[in-house]
Amino acid sequence: MRYRSSDEDSARWDGFPFREGDIIISTRSKSGTTWMQMICALLVFRSPDLPAPLSDLSPWLDWLVVPRDEVFARLEAQEHRRFIKTHTPLDGLPLDPRATYVVVARHPLDMAVSLFHHVDNLDRQRMAELLGTPAPTETSSPPRPIHDSLVAWINRDVAPADAMDSLPGVMWHLTDAWRRRQDPNVVLVHYADLVNNLSGEMRRLAARLGIGVPEEQWPLLTDAAGFTQMRARAAQLAPDPVGILKDGNAFFHRGSSGAGRELLTEEELTQYEKRAAELAPDDLLTWLHR
Structure with missing residues (x-):
């Protein structure tokens, strides 16, 4: 299946x-993409001292802002084990047995809140310039409060492929990955597990990837993957190779769970749960919402 938006196209794959050994990181926006890229970088290089900015080491292949040939050439020149970013669901990617596909899931309400903050931090003029599209027009209307935006996001009825960061799009992406979770080269990771047991999740992923790490190096690598350390290194780690973020530090907004539920009333949370049940299987929702 082909997935397209204003700034990405899965056909670039x-x-x-x-x-052999390629790692494909497939996530929805603001679901732990950069975190997983950093974890993979730490496992591959076995050091917090990365040889280049994270977005250079792990480019976003689908992104139309950077020419496809340039991305392919950069990846071809890499001699280390490659780890590549995509927001495309697995059913839109070539599934190669030589690669491992890591899908990171986050509670959709938390993902949505983080996405709203991220959108506010984007330089729309710069995006339009890079994409060759008309510059956005200024509007005098005040932005919608984040609570109202979240409620509208919950209730939005749209085809998943038309809006992959909508609730239907998120559930489509995760449901497809959930159905493949027994495949030997598919690994599902929960954002909450990274928050609550980062060391254990990094060790689990290293085992799945066949990467050996000396025991004495684990504390250093785990510390470097923590939110505080990553935010302190935003200039090197934030995904901004072409200058589309207003504030690189603001990209690392909170790094925890529960923000979405904090904004909703009990009635609104019940409506979210009803919508989610219409869009995904029960066993996935039990894992996703725990």
Whole structure:
């Protein structure tokens, strides 16, 4: 299946030359993408001292802002084990047995709140310039309060492929991955597990990827993957290779769980749960909402 938006196109994966050991990080926006890229970087290089900015080491292949040939050439030149970012669901990617596909899931309400903050931090003029599209027009209307935006997001009825960061889009992405969770080269990771047991999740992922880490190095790597350390290194780690963020530090907004539920009334939370039950299987929701 092909997925397209104003700034990404999954067709850019067509003809991609995979290598043995490639790691494909498939997430929805603001669901732990950069966190997982950093974890993979730490496991691959076995050091917090990365040889280049994270977005150079782990480019977003689908992103239309950077020419496809340039991304392919950069990946071809890499001699280390490659780890590549995508927001495309697994059913839109070539599934190569030489690669491992890591899908990170986050409670959708928390993902949505983080996304609203992220959108406010984007330089729309710069995005339009890079994409060759008309510059956005200024509006004098005040922004919608985040609570109202979240309620509207819950109730929005849209085809998943038309809005992949909508609730239907999020559930489509995760449901597809959930159905493949027994595949030997598919790994599901929960954002809450990274928050609550970062060391254990990093060790689990290292085992799935076949990466050995000396025991004495684990504390250093785990510390470097923590939210505080990553935010302190925003200039190197924030995904902003072409200058679209107003504030790189603001990209690392909160790094915890529960923000979405804090904004909703009991009635609104019940409405979310009803919508979620219409869009995803019960066993996935039990895992996702725990």
